[in-house]
Amino acid sequence: MDDDTPVAVITGAGRGIGAATARRLAADGHRVVLASRTAADLERVADEVETEYGVPAHAVPTDVTDPEAVRALVDTTRERCGRLDVAVVNAGVGEPQNVPLEELSLETYDTVTRTNVDGAFYTARAALPALRETEGTLVFVGSYLGKFPSTKTPVYAASKWWLRGFAHSVAGRAGQEGVAVSLVNPSGVDTSFGRDTRGETNAERLDSEEVVSAEDVADAVATCVGQESPGTVAELDLYRRDIHEKF
Known part of the structure; x- marks a missing residue:
C-alpha cells in the first residue's frame, strides 16, 4: 500500500x-x-485482519495507564506507517456491580479511573499532534452510563461522564485545528466486558438478540471516521430500543 493509505490506532483492540x-x-x-x-x-486479531482484509495490521502491546507506553504507541505507529489518521480511544474496564460504596476497594476505584480517565487522557494527548498533521479523527468510545446515573456501577459511570465532558471540551480546541472529535455512546454490548470484575461477562449476562453488538458499535465508529470536513459527528448514541424502559 502507498503512503496515502489511512492509518488507525485502536486501544482495547484485543477483543x-x-x-x-x-x-x-x-x-x-x-x-x-x-x-x-x-x-x-492482539496477535490473533492482527492475523485475522491481515488474512481477511489484506491490509497491514500491527500489534503493539500497550498499557494505556502508562503515559510513556502510550507515547511509544504513537511513535511506533508513525515510524512503521508514516502517519496517523484515526485514533479510537476504546480501552476501558468496569467494576463489580451493586457493591456498597464504603465496601468498594480503593484498588477497584484506582483501576477504573486510571484506565478509563487517565488512559483516555494519555491517548488523546499523545495522538493529537499526529492527527493535526493529517486533519484526522479522534473517536472516544463512551457509554450510555456517561449520560445517565448508575446505582450499580457509580465509579464506572462517573468515569464515562468525565469522558463525555473531556471529549466535547477537546473538540472545542481540536476542531479549530482541523481534527474531528467524536463520541460514541453504546448501551450494554454482548462482549467479554466484565470478565475480570463481575464474575460474568456481558455476553453471558445479556441477551444477544436484544442488545447492540460489538459490530454495531464498530459501524458507529466507522460512521464518525467517514465524515468529511467540515462535518463531524459530535456525539452518536447507540442504544437498545427498550433502553429507557427502566425509567
Missing part, C-alpha cells in the same frame, strides 16, 4: 468493540495498529 472496530476500519481500507495489554489477543 470486543476494539477488535470489531479494527476489522471494520480494515474493511474500509485502513491500516490498523492494535493496542492492548495482552499480546496474544
